[in-house]
Amino acid sequence: MLSIKNLHASIEGTPILRGINLEVKAGEVHAIMGPNGSGKSTLASVLAGREEYEVTEGEVSFNGKDLLDYSPEDRAREGVFLAFQYPVEIPGVSSTNFLRTAVNQVREYRGLEPLDAVKFLTLMKEKMKLVEIDQKLLSRSLNEGFSGGEKKRNEIFQMAMLEPKLSILDETDSGLDIDALKIVSNGVNQLKSKDNATIVVTHYQRLLDYIVPDYVHVLYKGRIVKSGTKELALELEEKGYDWIKEAVDSEATV
Amino acid sequence: MSTLVKQDNIGDLVNQPVNGFDSLRSIAKNSFNEQGLPRLKSEEYKFTAITKKIEASISNFSQASAVEVSMESVNSATFSGFEGAKLVFSNGVFQPRLSDEIEGVAISLLSANESIPLGSIAKPEKDPFAALNQASFQDGVSIVIPKKTKLAQPILLLFLNSISEGQIVQPRIWIEGGDFAEATFIEQTVNLTETSLFVNKVVEIKGGINSHLHYYRIQNEGKNYIEASNIETDIQKDSTFSTVLISLSGDMIRNNLSLNILGSNSEGNMYGLYLLNGKSHVDNHTNVDHTVAHAESNELYKGILADQSRGVFNGKIFVRQDAQKTNAFQQNNNILLSEDAVINTKPQLEIWADDVKCSHGCTTGQLDEEALFYLQARGIGKTQAKGLLLYAFAGEVLEHIGDEAFKTYCTKLVEERLGAKF
Ligand SMILES: Nc1ncnc2c1ncn2[C@@H]1O[C@H](COP(=O)(O)OP(=O)(O)OP(=O)(O)O)[C@@H](O)[C@H]1O
Ligand SMILES: [Mg+2]
Numbered sequence: 085m086l087s088i089k090n091l092h093a094s095i096e097g098t099p100i101l102r103g104i105n106l107e108v109k110a111g112e113v114h115a116i117m118g119p120n121g122s123g124k125s126t127l128a129s130v131l132a133g134r135e136e137y138e139v140t141e142g143e144v145s146f147n148g149k150d151l152l153d154y155s156p157e158d159r160a161r162e163g164v165f166l167a168f169q170y171p172v173e174i175p176g177v178s179s180t181n182f183l184r185t186a187v188n189q190v191r192e193y194r195g196l197e198p199l200d201a202v203k204f205l206t207l208m209k210e211k212m213k214l215v216e217i218d219q220k221l222l223s224r225s226l227n228e229g230f231s232g233g234e235k236k237r238n239e240i241f242q243m244a245m246l247e248p249k250l251s252i253l254d255e256t257d258s259g260l261d262i263d264a265l266k267i268v269s270n271g272v273n274q275l276k277s278k279d280n281a282t283i284v285v286t287h288y289q290r291l292l293d294y295i296v297p298d299y300v301h302v303l304y305k306g307r308i309v310k311s312g313t314k315e316l317a318l319e320l321e322e323k324g325y326d327w328i329k330e331a332v333d334s335e336a337t338v
Numbered sequence: 339m340s341t342l343v344k345q346d347n348i349g350d351l352v353n354q355p356v357n358g359f360d361s362l363r364s365i366a367k368n369s370f371n372e373q374g375l376p377r378l379k380s381e382e383y384k385f386t387a388i389t390k391k392i393e394a395s396i397s398n399f400s401q402a403s404a405v406e407v408s409m410e411s412v413n414s415a416t417f418s419g420f421e422g423a424k425l426v427f428s429n430g431v432f433q434p435r436l437s438d439e440i441e442g443v444a445i446s447l448l449s450a451n452e453s454i455p456l457g458s459i460a461k462p463e464k465d466p467f468a469a470l471n472q473a474s475f476q477d478g479v480s481i482v483i484p485k486k487t488k489l490a491q492p493i494l495l496l497f498l499n500s501i502s503e504g505q506i507v508q509p510r511i512w513i514e515g516g517d518f519a520e521a522t523f524i525e526q527t528v529n530l531t532e533t534s535l536f537v538n539k540v541v542e543i544k545g546g547i548n549s550h551l552h553y554y555r556i557q558n559e560g561k562n563y564i565e566a567s568n569i570e571t572d573i574q575k576d577s578t579f580s581t582v583l584i585s586l587s588g589d590m591i592r593n594n595l596s597l598n599i600l601g602s603n604s605e606g607n608m609y610g611l612y613l614l615n616g617k618s619h620v621d622n623h624t625n626v627d628h629t630v631a632h633a634e635s636n637e638l639y640k641g642i643l644a645d646q647s648r649g650v651f652n653g654k655i656f657v658r659q660d661a662q663k664t665n666a667f668q669q670n671n672n673i674l675l676s677e678d679a680v681i682n683t684k685p686q687l688e689i690w691a692d693d694v695k696c697s698h699g700c701t702t703g704q705l706d707e708e709a710l711f712y713l714q715a716r717g718i719g720k721t722q723a724k725g726l727l728l729y730a731f732a733g734e735v736l737e738h739i740g741d742e743a744f745k746t747y748c749t750k751l752v753e754e755r756l757g758a759k760f
Contacts, residue, residue: 132711132715133714133715134711135711155714155720156711156714156715157714157715157717157718157719157720157723159715160714160715160716160717161717165715166715168712168715171712172706172708172709172711172712174706174709174712174713174727174730175730176729176730176731176733176734177713177726177727177730181726182713182716182718182726183716185718185722185726186713186716186717186718187717189717189718189719189722190717193717225730242716246716246717
């Protein structure tokens with residue numbers, strides 16, 4: 085589904101991603117871990133199409149299409165979804181209006197009829213249950229004054245509404261209390277199918293107890309320096325990153 | 339009506355004979371001669387070279403006389419959805435024949451009632467254009483809403499301009515709301531010709547005790563339209579006065595708006611939205627004067643400026659020594675969509691009382707790129723995402739329009755302008 089080859093990206097001339105290789109197949113869950121500043125959010129943003137990042141080398145294909153050629157909105161319409169690490173507050177834009185516009189533009193792109201008000205509300209109600217999000221929250225402006233946890237829950241709610249093929253969850257677990265974590269993970273698991281894939285970026289093993297990954301990758305200094313299965317996450321939880329950093333840094337100095 | 343003589347410059351208007359209000363006109367003439375036309379050296383007009391603009395654009399410095407207007411053109415000019423009474427002006431001159439009568443409201447030509455204390459609220463010495471208008475306006479309207487009269491429907495002040503000879507138009511309006519009166523006014527201008535013109539308007543609004551008056555305006559003019567307006571109101575005890583102004587286009591527009599809070603437990607609200615493009619220049623000078631204790635004023639002006647447009651906001655708040663427990667809030671927020679657009683914003687607070695709550699703030703920024711990306715990342719196209727964000731910004735002003743039909747009309751124009759269709 086997603087194939088990243090030798091991806092290099094920089095911001096304002098500073099290289100951040102320095103040769104990422106990653107293959108994600110339909111039905112898989114990949115976890116990306118790594119120390120602060122290693123480039124995890126950058127990778128997520130580059131995949132979603134943020135313009136500040138300049139891709140200097142490499143390619144990304146998504147279901148056979150050259151993803152880097154697409155505008156952010158067309159990537160979303162093709163089925164890429166990014167749950168933001170820091171969802172943006174947008175005063176004055178109602179959550180409901182926003183979602184209806186988004187859902188219908190995505191549907192239009194996929195050749196589907198737009199949902200009328202009734203059908204849209206029915207869909208919304210159904211998906212709200214999935215992540216147990218409060219109606220009151222959605223009657224407010226988008227993310228405005230939402231707590232950290234509420235914002236994260238709203239991201240997963242949007243994901244449920246848009247039915248993406250590839251979901252990238254950037255630290256969706258941080259800021260969630262243990263109950264919310266279960267609810268959100270449960271939502272993600274229910275949306276999982278053999279046709280879609282998930283990339284979870286996290287610092288914590290505990291999320292991976294709920295969303296069980298098929299692969300775990302460690303990102304460091306803009307490269308994937310180690311890959312393994314879910315046991316790798318346990319090992320990282322126990323030992324931290326120093327052993328990986330040391331191995332990589334010493335190699336680099338040779 | 340006197341014959342109008344061609345003038346060489348706009349200041350000569352004051353020397354032109356007009357009937358009625360002789361002593362008020364001569365006071366105004368002296369005041370105008372003392373002040374002279376504003377130049378960039380004048381502190382109050384330093385960002386708005388309106389005199390130069392008038393001199394460069396207007397070739398016939400005499401007042402346009404009223405022209406024949408058919409009822410049909412009145413009806414087609416009226417914004418759709420409007421329900422209420424219309425007062426029609428042709429080239430600034432009030433036209434009773436084309437205007438509705440309103441039960442219980444005294445509406446008359448100013449010339450029919452020379453006891454009206456014109457200039458007692460919008461004093462000629464405060465602004466040269468107010469003085470010029472008072473010295474030389476042709477004929478205006480007086481609207482007196484008696485005590486305890488609550489008008490269920492709004493009054494539309496419909497200004498039709500059709501310029502062939504003379505390019506100066508000077509509407510003059512006197513509004514009196516009696517004690518406990520309630521009324522809503524809407525100003526709309528329709529230019530039937532594309533000729534350059536200069537509109538110099540004065541509106542004085544005298545509110546009674548416990549009166550509730552609303553004054554809504556839209557400026558959606560042609561690219562040869564120049565305006566200076568002075569709107570001033572006296573607000574008495576237990577009253578509210580609210581105004582919303584939506585400015586969408588025009589060549590150069592200067593709006594002076596002054597609220598004199600003269601009674602306690604009263605509230606003055608000023609809202610403005612200017613969405614400018616091309617080379618439009620809109621200058622809003624507002625002034626709220628808190629002279630008594632326990633009153634409140636709220637002010638929110640927002641601007642979105644594209645192309646080479648220019649906006650000016652100057653908000654004065656005076657809180658006099660006796661005006662303890664005043665709450666005065668002012669906000670001016672701007673989004674610049676182009677590098678060539680300019681905004682000059684200046685809050686001016688003078689506070690002499692010590693127990694008051696006053697706040698002001700102004701921001702100028704670009705469209706929020708983070709927010710734009712967030713919307714795009716959800717599949718919303720860039721143009722529409724921009725529209726959504728800009729509309730959200732503008733909506734905060736639109737929501738203060740208290741007349742549904744007018745709000746719908748303005749909202750539609752704003753949506754069209756911002757490319758936001760939902
Ligand atoms: N706009 C920017 N300008 C300059 N540097 C940037 C910018 N955005 C990101 N960076 C830098 O890129 C590096 C990678 O940042 P990124 O946000 O991708 O890290 P991360 O792995 O997601 O970290 P965290 O675990 O803290 O979320 C950091 O050193 C960061 O400071
Ligand atoms: Mg991050």
